[in-house]
Amino acid sequence: MAKLRLTVNGAPSNIDVDDDTPLLWILRDQLGLTGTKFGCGVGVCGACTILENGKALRACQIPAAEAASRSFVTIEGLSPDVSHPCQRAWIEEDVAQCGYCQAGMIMSACALLREHPEPTDQLIDSVMSDSVCRCGTYPRIRKAIHRVAAEMREKKIAP
Amino acid sequence: MKVSRRDFVRTVALGTAGLVVGFNSRNILAGASGSQFSPNGWVKIDIDGTMTLTIGKSEMGQGVRTSLAMLLAEELEADWTRIKLVQATPSPGSDLGTGGSDSMRSSWKPLRQAGAAAREMLAAAAAARWKVDRASCEASHGAIVHTPSGRRLEYGALVADAAKLPVPGNPPLKNANDFKIIGQRTARIDGPDIVTGKARYGIDVRVPGMLHASLERPPWQGAKVKRMQEEKARAVTGVRAVIKMSRGIAVVADTTWAAIKGRTALAVEWDDPPKNAFDSEAHLKRLEAASREIGFITRKEEPPPGTAAVTKTIEATYRYPFYAHAPIETMNCVADVRGDRCIVWAPTQAPERLQKQVAELLGIAPAKVEVNITLIGGGFGRRLAVDYALEAAEISGAAKAPVQLLWSRSDDMKHGHFQAASVHYLSAGFDAQGTPVAWKHTKAGSFHNISPLDPKEVQDTAWYQDWSWGAYDVPYAFPAIQTAYVTVDLPVKHGPWRAVFAPSSVFAREAFIDEVAHARESDPIAFRLEMLRGTDVIKAGSTTIDRRRLRRVLETVRDKSGWDGPVPKGHGRGVACNAYFGHTYIAYVADVVIDKEGNVRVERVVAAVDCGLVVNPIGVEQQMEGGIIWGVSSALKGEITFRGGAAQQSTFADYEVARMRDTPEIAVHIVPSDLAEPFGMGEPPVPPIVPAIANAVFGATGKRVRRLPIRPKDLA
Numbered sequence: 096m097a098k099l100r101l102t103v104n105g106a107p108s109n110i111d112v113d114d115d116t117p118l119l120w121i122l123r124d125q126l127g128l129t130g131t132k133f134g135c136g137v138g139v140c141g142a143c144t145i146l147e148n149g150k151a152l153r154a155c156q157i158p159a160a161e162a163a164s165r166s167f168v169t170i171e172g173l174s175p176d177v178s179h180p181c182q183r184a185w186i187e188e189d190v191a192q193c194g195y196c197q198a199g200m201i202m203s204a205c206a207l208l209r210e211h212p213e214p215t216d217q218l219i220d221s222v223m224s225d226s227v228c229r230c231g232t233y234p235r236i237r238k239a240i241h242r243v244a245a246e247m248r249e250k251k252i253a254p
Numbered sequence: 255m256k257v258s259r260r261d262f263v264r265t266v267a268l269g270t271a272g273l274v275v276g277f278n279s280r281n282i283l284a285g286a287s288g289s290q291f292s293p294n295g296w297v298k299i300d301i302d303g304t305m306t307l308t309i310g311k312s313e314m315g316q317g318v319r320t321s322l323a324m325l326l327a328e329e330l331e332a333d334w335t336r337i338k339l340v341q342a343t344p345s346p347g348s349d350l351g352t353g354g355s356d357s358m359r360s361s362w363k364p365l366r367q368a369g370a371a372a373r374e375m376l377a378a379a380a381a382a383r384w385k386v387d388r389a390s391c392e393a394s395h396g397a398i399v400h401t402p403s404g405r406r407l408e409y410g411a412l413v414a415d416a417a418k419l420p421v422p423g424n425p426p427l428k429n430a431n432d433f434k435i436i437g438q439r440t441a442r443i444d445g446p447d448i449v450t451g452k453a454r455y456g457i458d459v460r461v462p463g464m465l466h467a468s469l470e471r472p473p474w475q476g477a478k479v480k481r482m483q484e485e486k487a488r489a490v491t492g493v494r495a496v497i498k499m500s501r502g503i504a505v506v507a508d509t510t511w512a513a514i515k516g517r518t519a520l521a522v523e524w525d526d527p528p529k530n531a532f533d534s535e536a537h538l539k540r541l542e543a544a545s546r547e548i549g550f551i552t553r554k555e556e557p558p559p560g561t562a563a564v565t566k567t568i569e570a571t572y573r574y575p576f577y578a579h580a581p582i583e584t585m586n587c588v589a590d591v592r593g594d595r596c597i598v599w600a601p602t603q604a605p606e607r608l609q610k611q612v613a614e615l616l617g618i619a620p621a622k623v624e625v626n627i628t629l630i631g632g633g634f635g636r637r638l639a640v641d642y643a644l645e646a647a648e649i650s651g652a653a654k655a656p657v658q659l660l661w662s663r664s665d666d667m668k669h670g671h672f673q674a675a676s677v678h679y680l681s682a683g684f685d686a687q688g689t690p691v692a693w694k695h696t697k698a699g700s701f702h703n704i705s706p707l708d709p710k711e712v713q714d715t716a717w718y719q720d721w722s723w724g725a726y727d728v729p730y731a732f733p734a735i736q737t738a739y740v741t742v743d744l745p746v747k748h749g750p751w752r753a754v755f756a757p758s759s760v761f762a763r764e765a766f767i768d769e770v771a772h773a774r775e776s777d778p779i780a781f782r783l784e785m786l787r788g789t790d791v792i793k794a795g796s797t798t799i800d801r802r803r804l805r806r807v808l809e810t811v812r813d814k815s816g817w818d819g820p821v822p823k824g825h826g827r828g829v830a831c832n833a834y835f836g837h838t839y840i841a842y843v844a845d846v847v848i849d850k851e852g853n854v855r856v857e858r859v860v861a862a863v864d865c866g867l868v869v870n871p872i873g874v875e876q877q878m879e880g881g882i883i884w885g886v887s888s889a890l891k892g893e894i895t896f897r898g899g900a901a902q903q904s905t906f907a908d909y910e911v912a913r914m915r916d917t918p919e920i921a922v923h924i925v926p927s928d929l930a931e932p933f934g935m936g937e938p939p940v941p942p943i944v945p946a947i948a949n950a951v952f953g954a955t956g957k958r959v960r961r962l963p964i965r966p967k968d969l970a
Contacts, residue, residue, distance in 0.1 A: 096491060113491055113511070120511040124466070129458040130451020132631070134582045135663040136514075139906045142582055170451035182449040189441055189872045192880055193315030194448035195455060195583045195631030220915040227906055229582050229632045230315045231883030232876075233917040 099159050103128065104172030112159045119143045119154035121162070122169060130170040130198050134227065141226025144199035144206075145169050151206035170198035173205070180246055181205050184239040192230035199226055204240050213244050273299045273375065273413040275421070277368040295342050297326060297368050299376075303396055303410035305332050310342040310350035311357045312603050313444065314633030315880075316936040317873040318357045320443045322365060324869055328435045329369030329428060332409075333396030339443065341627045344606045346620075350627075352603045353638055353750065355934025358869060359837070362931055370425035372416075379415035380407050430867070430930065440870050444629070456601030456628040457660065459588045464656045465494060467649045468513040470522045471502040471669055474531055474899025475745060479503070480523040487520040496520065497652045501641075504649045510660055531899035532745050534576060534675065541677035541742050542571065544698035549740035550718045552726035553794055557691060557733040564683030564692055568773050570766055572680070573961040574758035575893035577673040578901075578909055579751060583631020584666040587646035590656035591616060596623045597656075600643050601630040608640040612647045635750035639671045664904035671749035672894055672901075674700045678725070678762035682770045683734070690770055690785070693732035697722045697759055700744035719795040724759030724941055727794040729804055729833055730767060730785035746896060752884055753940035756834065764830035764945030765959065768952065778829050778949065779812045797836040803864050803927075804833050807841035810862035810923050815843035824848055825857070826954025830945035834938035838865040839925075842882070842946040844918070848954045852966030856886055856918040856947055863922065865938070866929035874935050878922045881939020886912040889947040893963055 099112045103126060110125050117136075122128040122145075134142030136155050143154040146168040154167075173179040177186060181201050191197050200223070207214055207222045214222070219237050228236070246252075276296040298306040307326050313319045323337050344350055373393045380398035381388040384405060392399050397408045430436075447453040472478075487496050487505055492512030497504040505516035588599040589612075596616055602608050605625045613620040630637060646659040661669070676699035683692030699721055718739040719726045726737040751757070771781035786801040786808075793799075808831050811817070821827050824847055831841035845858040859882050868874055892909035895902050903909035948959035955969055 113515075115515070116509075116511045120509060124509045124511070127460070128451070129454070129460075132455075132583070133457060133510075133660070134584075135905055137663070137905055137907075140582060140663075170449075173450070175450055177446050177449055185449045186441060186445045189445070189876065191315075191442060191445055191448045192317070192876055193313075193581075193583075193630060193632045194444065194453055195581075197448050198451050201449060220917075223914040224916075227582060227911060227913060229580060229634070229884075229911060230876075231880035231912070231917075233883060233912075233914045234879050234920055235876075236914065237917075 099163055101162050101164065102166035104168055114158060114160040116159045117155050118157040118159065118162045118167070121159060122154060128169050128171055132195055132198055134196065134199070141203060142196050142199045144202040144226065146202055146206060149206060149209040151203050170201060173201070180243045181208070181239070184242040184246070188235045188239040188242060190232050190235040190239050192232055196226060196228045197232070200228065200236055204236070204243070208240065208243055208247070212247050214240060272301060273372060273417045275368045275372045277364045297330070297372055299372065299409050299413050301410045301413055303333070303408050304336055304338055305330065305409070306338045306340055308340040308342050310348065311361070312352040312627050312630055312633065314352070314603065314630035314637070316357070316877065317442055317870065318352070320440060321358060321869045321873055322361055323443055324435050324440055325361060325365040326369040328433055329366045330373050331393035331395065334435065336396060343627070344609045344625050348606065350605050351607070352633070353635065354754070355834070355838070355937040357934070358932040359934060366427055367425060370427055371422055374422045374425045375416040375419045376409055376412045378419055379412045383407070383412070383415065436869050437871070439872050441872070453629055455583050455631045456586045456588070456599065457583055457631070459599040459628060459658065461588055461590060461599070461656045464588065464658055465506050465508065465653060466510045466513045467504050467506045467646070467653070467657045467659045468517040468662070469502050469504045469645055469649070469659060469665070470517055470520060471665065473524055473668070474527045477524040477527065480525045482520050482522040484520065487516040490516040490519050495653055497649060499648050499652060501645050501648060506649060506653045506657060514662070527898040527900070532896050533898070534896040537744070537896070538573060538675060538677065541675060541698045542573070544740040544742045545571065545677040545679035545696050547696070547740045549696055549698070549738035550715070551736065551738050552715060552719045552722055553735060553737045555733070555735035561691055561733045562685035562687070562689070565686045566684045567681055568769060569679070569681035570769060570958070570960055572678040572762035572765060574676045574678070574761060575962055576675050576895070577751060577888055578667055578670045578894050578903070579632070579634040579636035580666065580906070580909060580911060581632025581634060581636060584663060585642035585661040586659060587643045588656060588658045589643065589646035589650040591647055591651040594618050594622055596647055597626070598623065598643055598647065599626045599628055601628045601637060602640065602643065603630070603633050603635070603637040604640060607638070608643045611640050612643055615644050615647055616651060634752040635754065636671060639749055663906070667894070667903045667905065667909055668901040669747070670894070670901070671747045673751035673757070674744055674748040676700070676758045678758065680762060680766040682766070684773070688774055690732060690774065692734040693728060693730065694736045695725045695728065695763060696738045696740060697725050698740040698742055699755070699758070700742050700748060716795060721755050722759055723754065723835060724756040724763060724832065727797040727799060727833070727836070728763055729792070729799045729801060730782070731788045732785070753834070753937040756832070756937070756941040757888065757944065760830070760832050760941035761944045761948065761962065764832070764942060765948050768828070768949045769958065779808055779817060782808055782829070782831065799833045799836045803839040804831055806925055807831060807839045807862040807864055810925055811841045811843045811860050814862070814921065814923055815860035817843060821953065824954060826950040826952065828946050828949025828951070828953055830942040830949060832938070832942040834941065837933035838863065838935065838938035840938055840942055842942055844943070844946040844950045846947060846950040846954055848951065848969060850970070852968065852970030854890055854947070854951060854964055854969070855916070858919045859921070859943070859946070861920065861922045862925050863939070864925040864927050865935050866927050866931055866933040868924060869932050871924060874924055875922050877935040878939045879920050882920055882943050883912050883917060884940050885943025885947065886916055886918070888962060889944045890916065890964055
C-alpha cells in the first residue's frame with residue numbers, strides 16, 4: 096500500500112492503494128466514479144477511456160504508480176448537466192442504445208475533436224475503431240462527431 | 255370499492271395520497287390491492303403531479319423504457335417531462351422478463367388501458383368537483399380542462415378524489431389519428447443519464463459493506479483442480495477469503511482489483527481434458543452427417559396433382575458456427591444472503607427465473623429472494639440465463655457479506671451460453687421447363703439447454719419448429735415443401751442469442767434461394783417476388799405469413815437501392831428478406847467490395863422494414879442499424895471454437911466484432927403499415943443481413959458463401 100495523490104475532474108485525492116492497481120478500479124471502487132466502465136481490462140475495447148490534457152487514455156492500462164501526480168477527466172467531469180458539446184450532440188443524434196460503452200466513446204470523440212476539429216470520415220473510422228459498441232451505434236456516433244465539428248466551426252470554439 | 259373479476263384495473267392507496275392503477279401484461283388486469291393481484295407494473299400519480307410508471311421490462315438498449323412510457327403518456331395525456339420510471343421487482347404471480355422482441359406487442363393494450371383508466375378517473379373527479387358533465391372535460395398535458403369555461407386542474411390536485419372512484423371497466427382508447435406521442439420521434443428517456451455517467455448498470459451497484467469477487471471456473475465440464483497457490487492468493491492485500499464452491503474457486507476481496515489479483519495469484523492448474531472432450535470441428539462433422547438424416551418433419555406440403563415431375567435437383571450444405579453474445583458489460587451480480595433472505599441486484603432479462611433458481615440454491619422460498627433489475631449493458635439473450643446470479647448468491651452465502659461478482663472479459667467469452675452451431679442441407683427440384691417445384695431444408699442443430707427436455711415434447715411438431723424458425727416457415731410458394739429438424743447433442747452451454755434460433759436458418763434459406771434464382775437465370779429480387787405470389791396469407795405451424803408485406807419490403811429495397819444500377823468490378827450487390835415469426839418484415843440490399851486478399855467490406859445497406867404500427871421511429875431506426883452491424887460481425891468477424899472442451903477465444907482481439915471502420919452507410923426505410931398494433935424490433939433486423947452480405951459476395955466473386963464467418967482465404 097502506498098499513498099497516491101492524483102486529481103480527477105479538478106478534485107485532488109490522496110488515497111491508499113497498491114502500486115499496480117489500474118486507474119480504472121481506483122476511479123470506480125475508491126473514488127465512486129462509476130461512469131467509467133470496465134469492458135475488457137486489456138485495452139482493446141475502449142469502454143474505460145478517460146482524458147488527460149485532452150488526450151484519450153485507457154484507464155485499465157494505467158497502474159497507480161504511473162497515475163501519481165497526474166490530472167484526469169472522466170465522463171462525470173465533462174458536465175453534470177449535458178452542457179458539453181459532445182454530450183449535447185450525443186443526445187441530439189440519439190446515439191445511445193444500451194449506453195454502456197458511450198462514456199468511453201464520448202471521451203474518445205472529445206480527444207479526436209481537440210486534435211482534429213474537422214475530422215474526415217476516414218479519420219473518425221481510424222480513431223473511433225479503437226472502441227467497441229455491441230449495440231451498433233457507430234453511424235450515429237459518426238454523425239454526432241460531425242455535429243460537434245460543425246458547431247465548433249460556427250461558434251469558433253474549441254471542444 | 256367493488257371490482258368484479260372481469261374488471262381489469264383497480265386503484266389502491268399505497269400509504270401516500272395519490273392515484274395508483276395497476277396492470278399486468280396478460281391483458282387481464284386486476285386491482286393492485288389484495289392478494290389476488292400481481293401487477294407487472296403500475297401507474298402512480300402523486301399530489302405534486304409526478305407520474306411514476308413502474309415497469310416489468312428490462313432496458314438493455316432496445317429503448318423499452320422510453321417506448322413503454324410513450325404508451326402510458328399517450329392515453330394519460332401526461333406531461334412527458336413529469337414521468338418517472340421505476341423498475342418492477344418479481345412478486346408472486348408476476349410475469350416479468352424481457353425477450354423474444356415481445357415487449358411492445360404484449361404491453362400495447364394493457365399499458366394504454368391503464369393510462370386511459372387513470373385519465374377517465376381524473377376527468378370524472380374534475381367533473382364532480384366542478385359539478386359539470388364529464389363530456390365537457392378534456393384531459394390535456396397533465397391536467398383536466400373544462401372546455402366551455404377554460405377552468406383547469408392539474409392531475410395532482412385531483413388524485414385524492416380520483417382514487418375514491420370506481421375503475422372504468424373498459425376505458426375508451428384513443429384512435430390512432432388522435433395520437434400525439436405514439437409515432438413521434440422521441441428521444442431516449444435515459445439519454446441524459448447515459449451521457450453524464452449517471453446511468454447505473456449492474457456493475458455500478460454499490461451496497462454498504464459490499465465485497466468483490468472473482469471466480470475461477472472449470473475450463474471444461476468436469477475439470478478438477480490439479481494444484482493452486484491458495485496461500486499466495488490469501489497473501490494479496492485486500493483478499494478476505496478463497497472459497498471452494500460448486501461452481502469453481504472464488505476469491506473475495508475488498509476491491510475489484512484485489513479480487514482479480516488474488517485470482518491471478520491462485521494460479522489454478524486444471525487437469526487435462528479427456529481425449530473425447532468437446533471439439534467444435536468434430537461437432538461440425540457430426541452436424542453435417544446428421545443433416546443427411548430425415549429428422550423430425552416440421553412441415554410437409556405435398557405437390558398438388560398435376561405438378562410436373564422433378565427432372566433436375568440442386569443442393570447445398572450451409573455451415574453455421576458458434577457465436578458469443580459478448581455484451582460490453584460482462585456478466586455481474588450483487589447478492590446479499592442473510593439468514594433465510596437474499597437480496598439480488600442484477601442486470602437480468604429473466605428476474606423470475608433468477609428468483610426461483612436462487613431460492614432453490616439457498617433452500618428458501620422464492621418470496622424471500624428480492625430481485626432488483628438494473629440497467630443492462632447489452633442483453634442479446636445472454637441475460638436470460640441466470641448462472642452469474644447463482645454464483646454470486648453462493649459466494650455471498652459463504653462470505654457472509656454482500657458480494658459483487660464480476661466476470662472478466664475472458665470469463666464472458668469462455669463461459670457464455672453460446673449461439674449454437676448448426677448445419678443446413680438444402681435442395682431444390684426443377685421440372686423439365688426449369689420451373690422450381692420442390693424445396694427441402696433440413697437443419698441439424700442442438701437442443702436448448704436452458705429448459706430441461708420434457709418427454710412429451712419429443713413428439714411435438716411445434717417443439718421442433720421452435721428450434722427452426724426461418725426454416726419451417728419458408729415463405730416461398732414451392733408446390734412441394736419439406737422441412738425437418740435433426741437434434742444433435744451439445745455438451746457446452748448454449749441458449750438464445752439476438753434473434754434466438756432464426757439467424758442460421760434464414761442465412762441458409764436466403765442464400766440457397768439465391769442459388770435457385772441463379773440456376774434459373776433469374777434476378778434474385780424478381781425471383782423472390784415471383785415465389786411470393788399465390789395465396790397472400792399462409793400458415794406454417796403457429797406462424798402466419800402475409801406475403802404482401804414481404805413483397806412490399808422487397809419492392810422498397812429494389813426501388814430505393816437502385817438495384818438494377820451498375821456494380822463496379824470487385825463489388826457485389828445482394829438481397830435477402832425475412833418475415834420474423836410472421837410479425838416484422840424486413841428486406842436488405844447490401845453492397846460489398848472485396849480486395850485482392852479477399853477482405854470483404856460492406857459499403858452500403860439499404861433496408862426496408864414493416865413492423866406494424868411504429869411507436870418510436872427513432873427506436874426502429876436504431877434497432878435496424880444495430881441489427882445490421884450485429885450481422886456484419888457474424889458475417890465477417892469472430893466465431894467461437896472449442897478444443898479440449900473449452901472455448902478458445904478470450905477477448906475482442908481474438909473474437910472480433912464490427913467496429914466503426916466496418917460500418918456501412920445505412921439507409922432505413924420504414925414501410926407505412928395499416929396495422930393497428932406494433933411488433934418487436936430488437937431481434938428481427940438480425941437474420942436477413944448475413945445472407946444479403948453473402949449473396950453480395952457471390953455477386954462480386956462468383957463464389958458461394960456456405961460457411962460463416964466469411965474468411966478472406968476462401969475468397970482470395
